[in-house]
Amino acid sequence: MPNDHIPAPMEGSSSFAARESLHVKQLEAQTSALRSSVICAFNQLLDLKDLNTGVHSTRLAEWGMRVGRELGLEEAELQNLEVAALLHDIGKVGIPDSILRKPERLDPEEYALMKKHSEYGWAVLRMLPGFERAALDILHHHESFDGKGYPAGLTGAEIPVVSRIVCVIDAFDAMVSSRPYRKGLPYQEAVRRLNEASGTQFDPVVVQSFLSFAESEMSPVFAAAGTSVSSAL
C-alpha cells in the first residue's frame, strides 16, 4: 500500500539560507544604488540652480559620519545622516534667487521665506521610499538646542540626533568658508563661536565630539580659501 504521508523532498536548509542571504545582499545593493542615484540627481538639480555645494556637502557628510560614529549611531542612522548632510539644503531650490543671492541682510519677510527651505526639502524627500527618515532629519536641521530654532521649536533630545549633528557641522563649515561677499572666519574664532553657542543653539555633546577632530580637518577648507591652516588659526 502506497504511503501517502511521505513528505516531499525538502531543500537543504543551508542552500535556502544561502539564497535568502543572496537576496538580502541584492536588495541592499539596490537600495544603496538608489540612494546614490537620488543624491546625484539632486546634486544636478542644485547645479542647475547654481547652488552646488559639492565640496561643502561632501565635507559635511565626512564630518557628520565621524561624529555619528563617535556618538554610536547605528548603521541605518549613519546612512540617513549621510543623505541629510549631503541634501540638507535641497529645499533652497524652492527659494527665489533674489533672496538666495542677496548680499545684504534679509528683511524679516525674506528671512521668513528663506526659513521655509527645510520644510521644502522635507516635502520633496519624504516622497521617496527609503528617504522618509532622512527627510525628517532635514526638516529639523535648523532647530536650536534651546528650542528657539525652526520650524517646530523642538528642544534638546526632541530634535533628531542626525539633525543636531548636521546643524553643528553646517554652521561651522559656513563660518569658516569664504563667500563671494565675505571672507571666512579664522578657525579659532569659529571654534569660539561654536563653544559660545554650545548648550543654547548647539547640542554640547555634538560640539565636543566635532571639536575633538576639527582642527586636523581644516587644511582642505583653508587651502580652498587660499590660506593655510596655520595662518588662519
Ligand SMILES: [Fe+2]
Ligand atoms: Fe539649511
